[in-house]
Amino acid sequence: MKSAAVKKAIASFLVLLATSSLAQARTGYVTDSIDIPLRSGESERSRIVKMLPNGMALTLLGDNTENGYTYVQAANGAEGYILTRYISGEPISRTQLEAASKKLEALQEENKALKTAQANGQEISGERDRLNAELNELKQTAANAIQLKQQRDQLQERVITVERELQQLKRENQALTDNTNQDWFLYGGGLSLFGVLLGFILPKLSWRRRSSGWDTF
Template sequence: MRLIFVIIGLLACATTALADTRYIVDQATLPMRSGQSTSFKIIGMLPSGMAVDVLEQAESGYSRIRTPTGKEGWILSRYLMSTPAARDRLAAAELKLTKLNELIQQKKQVEAERDQLKDVKAKLEDELSRIRKTAANAVQIAEENKALKASTATAQTELESLRQQTRDIRSGAQQRWFMLGGGAILLGILLGLILPRLKVRRKSQWGGY
């Protein structure tokens, strides 16, 4: 008994290994029977375009198949095709075409975004160039202001020195005028004292002759 089960298992594995994928012809539905003739009962109705695994092909013109759900039965071999049904191929082609159109639209959108990014990049580069020029001018202006402040400080120092010299000159002139005025007063006093005496002496000398 065990040997029989082993042989049956090996045959089942061999049958599965030889399975070939076929497609139900492009018709509404086709019957799948429990045997290799119309006398066997229908165990399922297969829609057109369904992919099934062909497990065995008999000389009777029937093929034993297995559906995607795992159900097995017999169907006329002429109802099996090597390629999917025309409507399925058409649907697949339409789906591919739709995806292709979507990819084309995405490509156009990406190209438009790329062009926008190029414009933004160009504007940013121009702005950066202006900022650099402005920064360079600011540095130059700051240096010029620094030099101007230094020149102003030097000029203020020189001006203060000139003002001090002017004050010194004025102070010296006032002192000299004061001294000259005092000397003139003293000279006047001395002359006022000396001249009368000289006159008296002259008179005395003249009176003696």
């Protein structure tokens, strides 16, 4: 009885000592071998308060180097004793792996979002290029339309010029025709007059010849 009372008193003293040194508490982690029992006392026969999963963060409140136990407070608030050899000063590999996995997932999501943004950017860039091509085509069409209008105006001016030249040629041709008719009229009149004169002169010449013949006899 006295031995049990002494052990209980010592345990209470250690609890008080650990509580008074909270300000100097260190942080540890359950090693990644197996789940570790958190016990009510510094003995494997002590009642198991909680099974601590590997990787759980612990607040180290006090340790006993003689029996190899450390008084801790688990991340879930439970307090008790755990064998010191099951405590690691660094996060265990599984915890690190989980943290790395979470970081990897975050990076993958970020990469996915970046790829989506890049795809959207490429789509927008493609749309921009298509619109620029359409704009250039419209500009070319407008330029062709302006060029066609200029060519049409030039052709119209040429048609007007040719029409004027044709009218001028018609007038000149008509004038030549009129002059030719007039010349033929004059020639005809001259020939008629010449015929009349011949008709008047020839009889007289014949009469004179006859008169001359008679005179010779």
